[in-house]
Amino acid sequence: MVRRRLLSLILAQLNMNFAISHSRYYYLKKRERLWEPILIAVSIGILAALLAFGVFRISSAYYDAVAAIGQGDLTLILGILLSQLVVLILGFVLVIAVFYFSNDLSILIPLPLSPAEVLACKFSVILSNEYVGLSVILVPLFIAYALKAGVSPVAYTASAILVFLALPVIPLTIAAVPAILLMRVANLSRRKDVLVMIGGFLFIIIIVVFQFFVQTRLPGPGEENEFIRRVLSAANSLVSLVGRQFPPSIWATRALGSAGTLPGFLYLILFLGVSALSLAVLFGIGNKAFYEGVVSGFEAADATRKKLLAGQFPALRFHQRSPARALALTEVRLFTRTPVFVLNGFTGFVMFPVMFIIVFLVGRVGESGLKDLWSLISSLPDIRAAGALVVGAYFLVSAAFSSIPFTPFSREGVRNIWIPMSMPVSGRTISLAKALGAEWMITLGSLPGVAVLEYLLRLPVGYLLSGVAIGVMISFAFCLWGCIVDMARPMLNWTDQQKAIKSNLNTALGMLAGIVVTAILGLVAKIVFATGIPGWAVVTGMGVIVTGILGLSLNLTGAIADRIWCRRHRI
Amino acid sequence: MSGYSLLIEGVSKTYRGSTRPAVDNLDLEVRPGEIFGFLGPNGAGKTTTIKMIVGLLRPDRGRITLDGCDITKDPIRAKGQIGYVPDNPDLYDRLTGIEYLNLIADVFGVPQAERKRRVHDLMDMFELGGAITDIIQSYSHGMKQKLALMGALLHDPRLFILDEPMVGLDPRASHLFKELMRKHCDRGNTVFFSTHILEVAERLCDRVGIINRGRLIACGTIEELRSLHRTDESLEDIFLELTGATTKPETNGPGLTTDREGR
Known part of the structure; x- marks a missing residue:
């Protein structure tokens, strides 16, 4: 019953998110401005294809460079890590927008649903958007690696699909938890919008600084020799560095790189397990703090009203402008x-x-x-x-x-x-x-x-x-x-x-x-x-x-x- | 100049993808100083007509003039005559009430002293003084409705157009608002409003028009409608009969028409 209800909710949210019924009504039934979706689809398709081709070429070239020193997996690590960082940075604002500023919250909250269920369907909206963006980066990357590394096709494809589906979960959860806590605190304040903005910028700055310090450890153009030296140095190898900073990217890489083997399978289980665990933590926190954040936002708005008697109006300013x-x-x-x-x-x-x-x-x-x-x-x-x-x-x-x-x-x-x-x-x-x-x-x-x-x-x-x-x-x-x-x-x-x-x-x-x-x-x-x-x-x-x-x-x-x-x- | 505050001539509108016109060859005139009630069942074409009058939709055919200004040919001058309140008062949530009113006053060019006086009068009337410096997001539906009405009245429009204005108003505000409409018309202005509340239309309107399936099926004073139907029935009964029955069309002289099926 709960599963069916949740599925129905998620499908409705995805329908609205991708404007499926809306497009069907206007473009197929009413046949209004049919050229518009065709033009948009063709434009986006061409851009996505160009971008995907570029990623494929860069990934292949990168693989050739690092495979020469026996570190072909670095191609996957870099791609996965950078994708997750992008999801993390953009995810915070996305989470605040979708969780707290959606038009339909006042419809969803009165329904007999748990906060975790509402959170889950809102999370599915964010996740689906991330899949669309990530597919342009990760699909060509995974294909390039598969072609270069000569992997077992069935096991690799299955692992790649699972890794792709789970990949944005952990960074989104990392972004969502502070967002929920921030909204909980901010909504108690009269200056909640200001707090949200400051909190949002602080989070983004922190992540940018973190990303900068990680990136300065990665090779830049023309630094191949230094890069190889660092990679070969066991004490400061890139893999171990990245692994220390963000282990899930290593697990995902190992799951793909060793697909079809027992270690590969175990890494896949580990990656999926931690992703599921992070979701459970998010929904657990959401069950306690999500509604409080949203509802206290409504309360704060009403509580600020000044009760004035007739004739006691505040001194109003009337400037005439053009x-x-x-x-x-x-x-x-x-x-x-x-x-x-x-x-x-x-x-x-x-x-x-x-x-x-x-x-x-x-x-x-x-x-x-x-x-x-x-x-x-x-x-x-x-x-x-x-x-x-x-x-x-x-x-x-x-x-x-x-x-x-x-x-x-x-x-x-x-x-x-x-x-x-x-x-x-x-x-x-x-x-x-x-x-x-x-x-x-x-x-x-x-x-x-x-x-x-x-x-x-x-x-x-x-x-x-x-x-x-x-x-x-x-x-x-x-x-x-x-x-x-x-x-x-x-x-x-x-x-x-x-x-x-x-x-x-x-x-x-x-x-x-x-x-x-x-x-x-x-x-x-x-x-x-x-x-x-x-x-x-x-x-x-x-x-x-x-x-x-x-x-x-x-x-x-x-x-x-x-x-x-x-x-x-x-x- | 036509001598009419609002003149609708042969206006039709069919939404793309639809085979049935939302408004079909509509003719209507509203005179200065008149309160005109526009009645009809759901989906009859009331809101489409109102949106065409205020310039939110363009008619496929026909002409709409407001105090002699064609809304399609001279929209800026025509819109300058109008105070409009939509059926759902979605305002700028992130502005305060007074900021919204100042925006409207600036756009309609209401002088500073005049707007100050009118804002205070309207705040008094609608009892919105305590909330006027709060953001609109914090308002109830009724308060938003009151603010939308205040905004529409701020420039003392020649033609006051309202789509279901009574929805959301408490009884006191509703009573005061009806008085205000009367006073507004007594100064030579015109009120055109759609409503489902037939008692209001019966008590308040100088004339009413009933629209069904995009066609005007009756138009006149309440007395004229009664005499036309040779009955002492209430407007509600006449309305139900006109919009629910299927009988042959009738025509009864200039300015007074019925067409039960909208044909």
Whole structure:
């Protein structure tokens, strides 16, 4: 009975998560915008295939390198460990969003279900999303290893499927337990949203620092000799290092590497057993603390009400603003007061300065991924001008990876989109307001990173301000175009706020567009630098180009927005 | 200018994938100073009609004008005349009540002194003063409904459009709100609302329209509907008869029509 009930719940959750009935209704029954799912499926399919092929090639090459020293299993260890770390970092925010900010909690909680059952069906949603992402990485990795290592096909395939299914469980559990405890504590406070955001960022920073220290022990490009020396050194071998840091990745590797043998089978049992145990611990903690966290959240909201008699109203502030300013302010307020949006949108703004600080505190620039950036800047004749452009580019990259500019209408959701749609404002005003709100958040969010860059580059004030001005203008233009894309095809049907931004194709489009624009502008700057033009002239020239882009964007997006907004009569 | 606050001419709407129109060749006019009740069973097309009036849906055919402004051709000016409250008042949960009201006042260009006076009056009337600085997320359904009504009334709209406005209001708020609707219309404004509560429609409305299967099957004052049916029955009985029976259509002069099957 319990099993059937749970299965039914999980199937319903998965149905909503992947919008199965929704898609069937709109695309198959009503046959609305049939081109859309086809286009999306083809695009995602091509991207996934390219990514999977890349992983396959890298895994094969890596295997060849390490197999030469008898350490072929390292391919699996690295792949599994990195996958688990990604699940761990992203899992925390995902857990908070799905466990605590789902629209359907008020439906699920009154049902005669135990907290563990509700938790289990919510956990299945997260797990299923992780499987989709991990399949692109792990399936080609497992295939590459199988082809190279010459494994027993049946035993290896069976082990690989089981390892794949169990792989995200432990890191998600590690992320979920502190998330549940954090929500339990935060929901008792009046400032619960602030606590959730601080707690979330702290967790992410801790994991990033941990990951950094693990990664600095791993080989970088061109360090094969040092890598081989370390691997061969029994006292400091990578395997033992990783094994000490996170043993389940070793068990999973051994289960696959020795599939079809008794040790392989035992490692598989061990890995699956610990994964099951971690689930049991999660559900045990969830049974005690999950509902308390959710329900105390509802209580805290009601308990804050001030009981006032008629005529004793608080001193209210009435500032008159233009519609665009009022809408922009609302945009900022709604975003910054929603923990899930902040944890997703601002993670990059927090992580970048933290990573830079860590890198420079431990003095390992040469061994990090920043090496290329530094060699590029150092090679340019005028480091001040190059630094100013790096500052400008930072705004654009931050904007692209924040998911803020490409989701302003999606975030309204089907519940709230009627509000802007019934307002007497034009598409131009709405898009300008949303872009202004996004730009305001991007500018503020980028400032800590700019401060770190200034500390490192020691730019004169003029160059620094030029860089900031270029950054603000280009990121504002980017926000304007982001609004247009999201106005044209918003993702309004979502069950939790995480989906509005992370499962939104517009976010991926924004990232891609940000990378492409940054690369083009970077290339232009590099070519201009190569002609020997003075640095100040390059910065000025870039300022003029960016001003032109912004002016053009303001005109074009306004006209496009008016047209789209007039046609957007379907909610 | 047509002289009507709201004029709906030959409006039809069929949702994609559906063979049956949600609204079928609807003609309706509402005069200034009138409270107009829009009645109909579930799925009759009330909400679709209201969404087309306020610009949330575009009609496939026909024209809707608000005080002479075509909602499709000049949506910004037309929307500026409207105060709209949807059937489910989903507002911005993360704003406080006063922030929401200020947003609406800014968008509709309500001057500072005017908005201050109106906000205080409406807070007094709906007894929302104690919660106005709290976030909307903490409001009950009824409080959200009250806030949505306050937002819709803040700019003193020429045309007040409400989809099931009484749902969620307590008896006192409901009573005050009905008085407010009357006063609003007495100043020459217009109220157009859908409701299932036929007693309210019977007592409050100057005229009612009954829609069934997307078609207007009756329209007029309560007295006109009674005389049409040659009965002293209540509006509820007339409504049940019109929406439940299958008899031949009748036409009874300008502005007063019945069509029991919606044909």
